[in-house]
Amino acid sequence: MNAISKPAFDVARIRADFPILAEKIRGKDLVFLDSAASAQKPRVVIDAMVHAMEHQYANVHRGLHWMSERTTEAYEDVRDSIARLLNAPDRSNIVITANSTASFNLVAQSYGRSVLKPGQAVLISQMEHHANLVPWQMLRDASGVELRIAPITDAGELDMAAYEALLADGKVGLVSVTHMSNVLGTYTPAERIIQIAHAHGARVMLDASQSVVHRRIDVQALDVDFLAFTGHKLYGPTGIGVLYAKRELLEAMPPVNGGGDMISSVSYERSTWAQVPHKFEAGTPAILEGIGLNAAIKYVEAIGFDAIAAHEATLTEHALARLSAIEGLTIIGHPQDRGGVISFTLKGAHAHDVATLLDRQGIAVRAGHHCAEPLMHRLGLESTARASFGLYTTMAEIDALADTLDQVRVFFK
């Protein structure tokens, strides 16, 4: 390992920022390898939310009093932070939602039912999370928009030739694909995907739920049309997510939820909508969660994505080497460009049994279909175990996983 070329990354100092990592599981150190499902929270996020509740809280966007004005400022600051994180042209490109799933449903129900027409198609890939599949199925069934599925290769990468062929007839109005698979760890070639789609007249939505945690995303450089991520995987709270979209798309899209906060004026005859992005944000928003996500974004920005990406690469390389050396263990997928999400099977042991045995040693992994049943079917699997890494993951934790898996293998032999 060339330590000089890699940015400084003090994992011990980072771990001290996450109070939960001091917890013991049945007397053993917590080895948390399930950050792809939801990440742990640093002290600054916890403190920001508690501080708001203790010192600075009221409803936003409506009060003419000190508390409401201060809370509105604190909450709305997250929109600037998200815009900065993604290099969005403007804060008005950022719609705050409940999570990635809500972002996909918003695009499917608004853009999908107004701009897309029957006879047009939505193209997704074979390695999508259910969040980027089911909303499009619902759109298909309700509006007659076709749903196409781009295959993946046995290595676990998007089959780019097949992808381009599925766009060839010009019927695809929207491509919606993952930027990083939550099962295989594959980073998809977003720039090429977008270039090819645009050349065929299709817009592109990226599922950045996993990728935004590990890599710098520049929506302008990518020229992506829509992008979704969720706060709780980025070390922020649950209940808050993001939809980035180009301004002209948001302008053309009708609101899905009606109510307070999304209107310009209301009478019994008709109502008019607030400006973008507020017309998509009906009701009191997730105020505390916005304040928490803002703290989380500032926290990862202070560490820096060069350091974060290098740490992830080092961990992934080590994990692939250690896990692949275990007898009977199969790593699922071997994409060229991959990150810190590794699915595997162990011969003779079901993934749930593997997870239960690992849990007895304080090691938390995910087991099951990972909300990607069609992908499991494509891979010829029922379920896998999955280890995923975060800022606070250490090489020693990966060694603990590998050493324990070797004992699991013996147990089920």
Add this chain to the structure above:
Amino acid sequence: MFEDLRDLYQQVILDRGRKPHHGRRLEVFDAEARGDNPMCGDRVQVFVRRDGEAVAEVGFEARGCAISIASADLMAEAVIGKTADEIAELTTAFTGMARTGNGGAPQLATLRPLAGVHEYPSRIKCATLPWMALKAAMAGKGNASSE
């Protein structure tokens, strides 16, 4: 390393999980039902052949963990010769044992190795899923869900 797990993974569970005795689709059956655990993807299809009022044979096809397959296999043996009412009673007793660990009832004798799941909240449904499917089959319903 895993000695404290022997309550959950008793030898009979490891054996039956690996090589179930009744893990097959019956050639002739009177009822069937599928049980799904949507949270983890486990699935068990249960086939029932009756002889008059009593169950003559149970077979199953399953994809799942050692616990769910062993549970289905031990269930297939425990319900032979029993009527629908007796099976309903046994299902209640088994589900209670899986949740509380209390397997004192004599009819639970052969099922008692599964009592250990009560200490693993996320695994209780693995043990009860085959019973949910059997219940659906006996009631003439096609499907059951653990949720």
